[in-house]
Amino acid sequence: xxxxxxxxxxxxxxGKDILKGLSLSVNKGEVHAIMxxxxxxKSTLSYMLAGRxxxxxxxxxxxxxxxxxxxxxxxxxxxxxxFLAFQYPVELPGVGxxxxxxxxxxxxxxxxxxxxxxxxAFVKEVRxxxxxxxxxxxxLKRAVxxxxxxxEKKRFEILQMAMLKPKIxxxxxxxxxxxxxxxxxxxxxxxAQRNEDNAIVVITHYQRLLDYIVPDFVHILxxxxxxxxxxxxxxxxxxxxxxxxxxxxx
Amino acid sequence: xxxxxxxxxxxxxxxHVSQFKENSFRKLAxxxxxxxxSPREETWRLSRLGVLSRKEITPIIPDFKKKFSSVSQxxxxxxxxxxxxxxxxxxxxxxxxxxSLNILGEEDSLKCLHKFKxxxxxxxxxxxxxxxxxxxxxxxxIEKDVNIRNFFEIIYEGGDDNLSVHPALYIDLQDxxxxxxxxxxxxxxxxxxxxxxxxxxxNTSMDSLKIFSDNQQSYNLSANCTFLSDKSNYNSFxxxxxxxxTRSETHAYxxxxxxxxxxxxxxxxxxxQHHDLTTAIYHDVPNCTSKQIVRGxxxxxxxxxxxxxxxxxxxxQKTDGQQMSRAILLSENAIANAKPELEIYADDVVCAHxxxxxxxxxxxxxxxxxxxxxxxxxxxxxxTAFLKDIINESVEASMQSFVFKEAELALSEIISEEI
Ligand SMILES: Nc1ncnc2c1ncn2[C@@H]1O[C@H](COP(=O)(O)OP(=O)(O)O)[C@@H](O)[C@H]1O
Ligand SMILES: [Mg+2]
Numbered sequence: 206x207x208x209x210x211x212x213x214x215x216x217x218x219x220g221k222d223i224l225k226g227l228s229l230s231v232n233k234g235e236v237h238a239i240m241x242x243x244x245x246x247k248s249t250l251s252y253m254l255a256g257r258x259x260x261x262x263x264x265x266x267x268x269x270x271x272x273x274x275x276x277x278x279x280x281x282x283x284x285x286x287x288f289l290a291f292q293y294p295v296e297l298p299g300v301g302x303x304x305x306x307x308x309x310x311x312x313x314x315x316x317x318x319x320x321x322x323x324x325x326a327f328v329k330e331v332r333x334x335x336x337x338x339x340x341x342x343x344x345l346k347r348a349v350x351x352x353x354x355x356x357e358k359k360r361f362e363i364l365q366m367a368m369l370k371p372k373i374x375x376x377x378x379x380x381x382x383x384x385x386x387x388x389x390x391x392x393x394x395x396x397a398q399r400n401e402d403n404a405i406v407v408i409t410h411y412q413r414l415l416d417y418i419v420p421d422f423v424h425i426l427x428x429x430x431x432x433x434x435x436x437x438x439x440x441x442x443x444x445x446x447x448x449x450x451x452x453x454x455x
Numbered sequence: 456x457x458x459x460x461x462x463x464x465x466x467x468x469x470x471h472v473s474q475f476k477e478n479s480f481r482k483l484a485x486x487x488x489x490x491x492x493s494p495r496e497e498t499w500r501l502s503r504l505g506v507l508s509r510k511e512i513t514p515i516i517p518d519f520k521k522k523f524s525s526v527s528q529x530x531x532x533x534x535x536x537x538x539x540x541x542x543x544x545x546x547x548x549x550x551x552x553x554x555s556l557n558i559l560g561e562e563d564s565l566k567c568l569h570k571f572k573x574x575x576x577x578x579x580x581x582x583x584x585x586x587x588x589x590x591x592x593x594x595x596x597i598e599k600d601v602n603i604r605n606f607f608e609i610i611y612e613g614g615d616d617n618l619s620v621h622p623a624l625y626i627d628l629q630d631x632x633x634x635x636x637x638x639x640x641x642x643x644x645x646x647x648x649x650x651x652x653x654x655x656x657x658n659t660s661m662d663s664l665k666i667f668s669d670n671q672q673s674y675n676l677s678a679n680c681t682f683l684s685d686k687s688n689y690n691s692f693x694x695x696x697x698x699x700x701t702r703s704e705t706h707a708y709x710x711x712x713x714x715x716x717x718x719x720x721x722x723x724x725x726x727x728q729h730h731d732l733t734t735a736i737y738h739d740v741p742n743c744t745s746k747q748i749v750r751g752x753x754x755x756x757x758x759x760x761x762x763x764x765x766x767x768x769x770x771x772q773k774t775d776g777q778q779m780s781r782a783i784l785l786s787e788n789a790i791a792n793a794k795p796e797l798e799i800y801a802d803d804v805v806c807a808h809x810x811x812x813x814x815x816x817x818x819x820x821x822x823x824x825x826x827x828x829x830x831x832x833x834x835x836x837x838x839t840a841f842l843k844d845i846i847n848e849s850v851e852a853s854m855q856s857f858v859f860k861e862a863e864l865a866l867s868e869i870i871s872e873e874i
Contacts, residue, residue, distance in 0.1 A: 255821075255825050256824075256825075257821050257825075258817070258821065278824065278830070279821060279824040279825050280824040280825075280826075280827055280828055280829050280830065280833070283824070283825055283826055283827035283828075284827040288825075289825055291822070291825075294822070295818050295819055295821075295822035296819075297819055297822065297823075297837070297840060298840060298841075298844045299839070299840025299841060299842075299843040299844035299847075300836055300837070300840040305823075305826075305836075308826075308828050308832065308836065309826035309827050309828055312826070312827035312828050312829070312832075313827045316827070348840075348844075365826065369826070369827070
């Protein structure tokens, strides 16, 4: 059984077809990259998977470990082990970083039947993970994403991923707006979490990120469906010839 | 029929006045009380008092034997207690050196009345009725160069069904002095009409916190008139959560240069409550800054009103006036009104204003839910943050946790009803 199975997903936004029969199967231990030009439906796909209101499927289905997601709210999906790193992380004025993380982690732990961490133990754990991600203490004390630089926001997303230990993570353009150093930090953070029991879907516009997070499979998304799949070499083809060549050939 | 009942209150106010010996200022004021404001009056359009004219109300005769019921919330605070609108020295603290509490005589009371009559509070019902009926005008004086660290905690309590209560307080901060004043309104069901006159002389500073938490059947029509001289600072924050109808109206006159004024607050409304924060800031001289930041959370069938007026006189160049109001509606039947009013007659000024009324932000809600946090918890987090944000920004650090706790109590009531 696949960890994540997307079957013929169809989705409309504002009456316009955005996902047009998209299928993808992701197994444990795999890293998939989805590449596509702007407007091809990458973020729409990630919001659909995460269960955002208004992104319900018109046709097709999605399964997480064989369980249909269609009736599950976003919070239920997250507790079940699905994680989305946002392309544009949302600012939460007045919500402190630590208490936000603690609420999220405890929600997941409760679902898993694990014991919730007390405040001190939790802070210790966050600090340990954060220091690997070069997330400073001072940043954790601030309101979530408020006044963070682009790079800080992305690092904070990956910190959340590390704390929540999801089964499947969807990273929506986590590379956008990062310089090379930041890209390396974020990629190291993601790579450290790869294991035999989870899977990662890296969504990106550019090949660059895939030098750092090396995928097992690469898929080209164009106009709401996957037009080509292959190995890491497909990403290099995009880099060399652009999307146009691939799209025309398909 | 309506008319007759309305006249009854006018008559009982007049009768009440006649029992005082020194009553020149009372007579003047009572002659000007001809009716409750009509909804045709612009500042009362959104907060209608019609229901008061259908009630049989009489001014309270203070019971000086009444015990107090609200206990102090601050260690070491200097308590000043009003029961039934009357100062109770026996239930108040001894004042620290450099400060004093006096009852004003007739002449000084008349001067106070004139200050209100020269202001735009001249027709406010509390002006006329409370100058008529107050047991006495109490003056708190802080002498020159005196800085009092301990909080003044002013507790207003008492009242009863169908009675009107009329505390009147005049705070005089003499040059270079500073104080922090916390006022808590904790009346039983009644009509409360507090009057307040504040004079901030040169280079003074006052932090003010008001918690309106009268019983849920009360009406509170607080009227505050504040005058600021050169280099004075008035930093005021109100929490409106009590009463069936609570309106806090503050008029601040910036009369000296380099003053700094904040009239901020939150209202937390549920069930049938009507809450109103009305402020008016008059920039009469150059180089002053003012801020009005107001946030509201509403559930049930409650209504919230924010009316913020900023007037910048032709001479008041280099004025910086900011005004921002935001309300979150948690129920389809709740209503929030915001009425900014900017009258700017000077050209070299920075004045910004904005008002939003809406529901909880979708994107923020989704972000929290996408982290596994339930919708209910997520909403609670966001509303709490909405209040925490303004409290942290506007309330003096040592009072933040108290204010937050006060707000949180009301909030949990709204949330339990709605989410
Ligand atoms: N709320 C919306 N309503 C209507 N169309 C939308 C909405 N959001 C995105 N779109 C459209 O859907 C298409 C895919 O957008 P998106 O998924 O954001 O693309 P990508 O992430 O690949 O750049 C675009 O054509 C975009 O204009
Ligand atoms: Mg996108």
